Amino acid sequence: MSNSESTAMPDSPQPLPGARADGTPVSGTAALPWTRLLYWSVLRELWEARWIFIVPLIIVGVVLLGFVTGLVRVPLPLRGDIKLSALPPQMSRVLEAPFEVASAVLMGTYFIVALIYCLGTLHGERWDRSILFWKSLPVSDTTTVIAKASIPIVLLPLISFAVTVFTHLVMLLAGSAVLFVRGIHVAGIWAQIPFLSMWAALLYHIVTVHALYYAPIYGWPLLVSGWARRAAFLWAALPIVAIIILEKLVFDTSVFAHMLRVRLTGGPAADSFTSHGNLNMHVPAASFASHGGMMLQTPTLANFTVFLTSPGLWIGLAVFALFLLASIWQRRRQGPI
Amino acid sequence: MSVIEARGLRKQFGATVALDGIDLDIPAGRILGLIGPNGAGKSTALHSILGLIPYEGQLKVLGCDPWQERDELMRDVSFIADVAVLPRWLKVSQALDYVAGVHPKFDRAKAESLLAKTAIRRGSRVRELSKGMVTQLHLALIMAIDAKLLVLDEPTLGLDILYRKQFYDALLTDYFDRSRTIVVTTHQVEEIQYVLTDFMFINHGRIVLAGTMEEFETRYAEVTVHPEHLTAARALKPINERQVFGRSTLLFDRVDRRQLEQFGNVRTPGIADVFVAVIGNADARQAGG
Numbered sequence: 001m002s003n004s005e006s007t008a009m010p011d012s013p014q015p016l017p018g019a020r021a022d023g024t025p026v027s028g029t030a031a032l033p034w035t036r037l038l039y040w041s042v043l044r045e046l047w048e049a050r051w052i053f054i055v056p057l058i059i060v061g062v063v064l065l066g067f068v069t070g071l072v073r074v075p076l077p078l079r080g081d082i083k084l085s086a087l088p089p090q091m092s093r094v095l096e097a098p099f100e101v102a103s104a105v106l107m108g109t110y111f112i113v114a115l116i117y118c119l120g121t122l123h124g125e126r127w128d129r130s131i132l133f134w135k136s137l138p139v140s141d142t143t144t145v146i147a148k149a150s151i152p153i154v155l156l157p158l159i160s161f162a163v164t165v166f167t168h169l170v171m172l173l174a175g176s177a178v179l180f181v182r183g184i185h186v187a188g189i190w191a192q193i194p195f196l197s198m199w200a201a202l203l204y205h206i207v208t209v210h211a212l213y214y215a216p217i218y219g220w221p222l223l224v225s226g227w228a229r230r231a232a233f234l235w236a237a238l239p240i241v242a243i244i245i246l247e248k249l250v251f252d253t254s255v256f257a258h259m260l261r262v263r264l265t266g267g268p269a270a271d272s273f274t275s276h277g278n279l280n281m282h283v284p285a286a287s288f289a290s291h292g293g294m295m296l297q298t299p300t301l302a303n304f305t306v307f308l309t310s311p312g313l314w315i316g317l318a319v320f321a322l323f324l325l326a327s328i329w330q331r332r333r334q335g336p337i
Numbered sequence: 338m339s340v341i342e343a344r345g346l347r348k349q350f351g352a353t354v355a356l357d358g359i360d361l362d363i364p365a366g367r368i369l370g371l372i373g374p375n376g377a378g379k380s381t382a383l384h385s386i387l388g389l390i391p392y393e394g395q396l397k398v399l400g401c402d403p404w405q406e407r408d409e410l411m412r413d414v415s416f417i418a419d420v421a422v423l424p425r426w427l428k429v430s431q432a433l434d435y436v437a438g439v440h441p442k443f444d445r446a447k448a449e450s451l452l453a454k455t456a457i458r459r460g461s462r463v464r465e466l467s468k469g470m471v472t473q474l475h476l477a478l479i480m481a482i483d484a485k486l487l488v489l490d491e492p493t494l495g496l497d498i499l500y501r502k503q504f505y506d507a508l509l510t511d512y513f514d515r516s517r518t519i520v521v522t523t524h525q526v527e528e529i530q531y532v533l534t535d536f537m538f539i540n541h542g543r544i545v546l547a548g549t550m551e552e553f554e555t556r557y558a559e560v561t562v563h564p565e566h567l568t569a570a571r572a573l574k575p576i577n578e579r580q581v582f583g584r585s586t587l588l589f590d591r592v593d594r595r596q597l598e599q600f601g602n603v604r605t606p607g608i609a610d611v612f613v614a615v616i617g618n619a620d621a622r623q624a625g626g
Contacts, residue, residue, distance in 0.1 A: 029412040029413055029441055029442060030441060031409070031412070031441070032439065032440075032441050036438065036439075037438075037439050039438070040434075040435055040438035040439050041439075043435075043438075044431070044435055047426070047427070047428075047431050048424065048426050048427075125424070128424055128425060129419060129421070129422045130422055130423065130424035130427075131422075132389075132418040132419050132422040133422045133423055133424065133475075135387075135389060135407070135411075136387075136411060136415060136416045136417070136418065136479075137411055137436065137439050137440055138408050138409070138410075138411040138412040138439060138440060138441070139408060139411075139439050140407075140408035141407075141408075143408075332407075333390070333391070335384075335389060335390070336419070336422075
């Protein structure tokens with residue numbers, strides 16, 4: 001504020017005792033590093049939205065229950081060391097498919113959880129008036145909105161991967177226990193299920209589809225939740241439905257609906273996975289009809305290059321960036337509802 | 338330099354003018370009461386100062402432009418902009434952790450010791466606390482921040498008299514140290530009259546009257562007049578007259594106290610009575626002309 005020359009001047013007036021704040025602009029406390037502000041902002045989102053942990057764990061419980069019940073009930077004609085291929089189809093269904101079903105169900109759950117989170121977060125702080133408390137602290141609107149966006153884009157994908165792998169491990173243990181009791185050599189069976197490549201494919205799928213390709217799908221409800229006074233879901237859905245109807249009526253085309261479908265099914269990220277000849281792994285009717293789960297094949301570098309160079313990815317990220325900027329602009333202006 | 342400096346501060350919501358070009362110069366070390374009826378523009382003025390809304394005109398708070406630099410400003414400004422804005426899901430321990438995490442001037446030990454004087458437990462969530470306890474918690478968090486400006490907008494609304502009194506006592510004894518500045522609005526004006534060093538009357542988005550409390554006390558006087566002196570007292574042009582227990586109480590502006598003492602006991606009036614008189618007369622003038 002003042003340079004060394006002026007403070008060295010002998011005739012500069014000394015501030016009066018008890019009036020230290022007079023005479024100079026008093027602001028200027030040093031900022032904390034933005035990473036620290038972001039850390040605490042993300043943490044407070046997790047404190048608030050505890051349900052994003054609890055709901056998927058309930059789903060995990062249901063999956064485990066179904067898996068174990070299936071193993072206990074299935075008739076076992078064989079004893080000892082067996083091969084998966086030698087098993088009757090029903091046996092293979094209760095043994096192998098559940099791992100893929102678990103992945104698919106959890107991915108779907110986390111997708112819905114992320115959407116509900118986005119629809120509620122900027123709305124909730126205005127609804128309970130706590131925005132006035134958050135804004136009384138030295139955290140910028142940019143940091144706050146980025147922290148909120150990081151939940152569906154970064155945290156939930158990472159958590160969903162960890163929870164899915166954890167679920168697979170518990171299934172492995174529980175399945176082993178049930179089969180052991182029923183007199184089957186479990187090690188031989190499990191060795192025939194390619195867990196590592198399954199998990200690698202899952203991680204690739206989560207990063208490319210759920211984090212990167214879905215970014216605009218999360219950005220839109222985030223923006224609407226900061227704007228809508230109530231019924232954020234309806235306000236988020238309304239323009240989408242309106243565009244589809246108008247396009248159909250005026251041009252008799254379905255370009256927008258097709259775009260949405262490509263976006264939801266993973267677009268270029270999903271193109272590489274031609275498991276069982278099924279491209280639309282995220283359309284439940286299609287994927288469950290074919291094999292009842294989400295069979296992902298191990299990605300190659302070529303897959304990743306195709307994904308990274310696809311215009312759909314970058315257009316999507318640009319749209320997401322626009323939604324994010326609009327959300328920040330909006331939060332600056334918003335108060336309690 | 339003033340802590341808050343405004344020139345022609347103006348804010349319009351649609352067709353409604355909430356602030357009609359006000360000038361402010363609030364030096365450090367003052368406790369200013371912003372007094373006005375509902376919709377007078379008090380909250381709009383405070384929200385502008387806190388960088389919560391955009392405005393027209395010039396405004397500097399601690400040398401910052403609040404609208405452009407809200408997060409920088411909040412390192413040195415604290416506010417309680419409304420009662421019960423702490424989120425209901427927040428745990429007391431989380432509130433301490435969070436503010437300690439994001440605020441460079443938060444003294445956690447001080448907040449803990451302030452909380453120790455209350456019945457608030459660390460593991461409680463805000464939803465489990467009474468309204469009075471939520472305010473105590475918020476005040477403990479705010480008072481532990483070494484801010485240069487504290488803005489309080491109806492901080493005690495809906496609290497009982499005991500909590501209200503504790504609130505202002507704590508503020509004066511544990512917080513205010515003559516280098517900080519406090520700006521406060523409240524409907525319970527009488528309760529903070531002894532707290533204030535300065536007052537400002539706002540109506541229809543304009544400053545009607547402003548000054549220090551010393552000026553207020555020398556300028557305004559209130560006398561409950563014996564009926565036989567009523568005509569003589571009225572000749573001195575009281576700005577307001579009201580009936581209390583069948584006796585007339587007259588409010589005078591800039592009338593010599595010695596002159597008034599012949600009519601009865603001279604008191605310093607309540608700030609609300611002066612406000613009603615000043616605003617009422619201004620409105621009457623406006624209606625008449």
